[in-house]
Amino acid sequence: MSTKQVLELAATFLGKESLLSCAYFTQNSNDITDEEQKELDILLRCLNLVVSDISTEYLPIYKEKDITFIDGQKKLSEIDSDLFQIVSLKDHYDNNIRFRIFDSHISANTEYAHVVYTVFAKNCTLDGDIDEFSVRLPDRVLAYGTAMEYSFISSLFDDAQIWESRYKNSLLALSSKKHDVVMPKRRWL
Numbered sequence: 001m002s003t004k005q006v007l008e009l010a011a012t013f014l015g016k017e018s019l020l021s022c023a024y025f026t027q028n029s030n031d032i033t034d035e036e037q038k039e040l041d042i043l044l045r046c047l048n049l050v051v052s053d054i055s056t057e058y059l060p061i062y063k064e065k066d067i068t069f070i071d072g073q074k075k076l077s078e079i080d081s082d083l084f085q086i087v088s089l090k091d092h093y094d095n096n097i098r099f100r101i102f103d104s105h106i107s108a109n110t111e112y113a114h115v116v117y118t119v120f121a122k123n124c125t126l127d128g129d130i131d132e133f134s135v136r137l138p139d140r141v142l143a144y145g146t147a148m149e150y151s152f153i154s155s156l157f158d159d160a161q162i163w164e165s166r167y168k169n170s171l172l173a174l175s176s177k178k179h180d181v182v183m184p185k186r187r188w189l
Contacts (some may be wrong), residue, residue, distance in 0.1 A: 001139045003124045007043050009143035010052070013163070019044060040126060042153065043146060048123050048166075050145030051130065055121035056084055056139070058171045061132050064116045073105045082119040089113045141170040 011019050016107050019039050032040070067074055076083055089097040089108060090140040099108040106176070121132045130142065144167035151160035 001128050001142075003044070003047065003126060004148065006039065006047060006130065006139045006142045007126075009139055010043060010047070010146035010150070012016055013147040014142055040155045043150060044124060044126060046146045046149035047142065048155065049149050051124060051132070053145070054142075054171065055119070055132060059136055059148065059174070060084075060118040060132060061121060062087070062116060062120055066112070066114050069108060069111050069113065072109055076101070076106050077104070079106075079117065080119055082122070083119050084118045087116040088102060089115050093183050137174060141167065141174065143189060144170060 008025050009021065011025075015038070019025075019036060023032050024036070024040060027163040063080065065079070067079060079086075086099070086101065086106065089099050089106075089110075091110060091113060093095055093156075097108050097110050097113055100105055101107075124130055133142075144163055148160055148163035150165050151163055180183070
């Protein structure tokens, strides 16, 4: 999904009709005014807050790679520049390796490891796409969160509570495990 789709939906939720008629959304050749650009920048910052929140709290973005330790240490920045949390460290035989995380490095008693970790989502741009959640998250949920953050920033606390309720309820419904419920077999008493 594109950033433009989410921001357009958020502007619709917020009742920003004048912003919806600007050149960014209508594809006109007109230039965007300074006031419209300011509003778009605020909405984009709100969207980035929401995307970061989702990637760290609700729907983590997992990555994995093989790493080599030098003297039992590896710099965290060498694993990934957007590293949020290390989930597991395993050896060649798929056994868990104990590790400790310090300020700038990870320490483990091994030379080789397979690491599974989560990362922060990339920042959105006005002309970019939101690729991290395209399959698992509809644009409506991101628009709810953007409207919530915008309402909080604008001191519209009653509106913010409504958007927060919709945002969190949608996220909880999406992040809950969707699987078949298996009932135990019937037994004779």
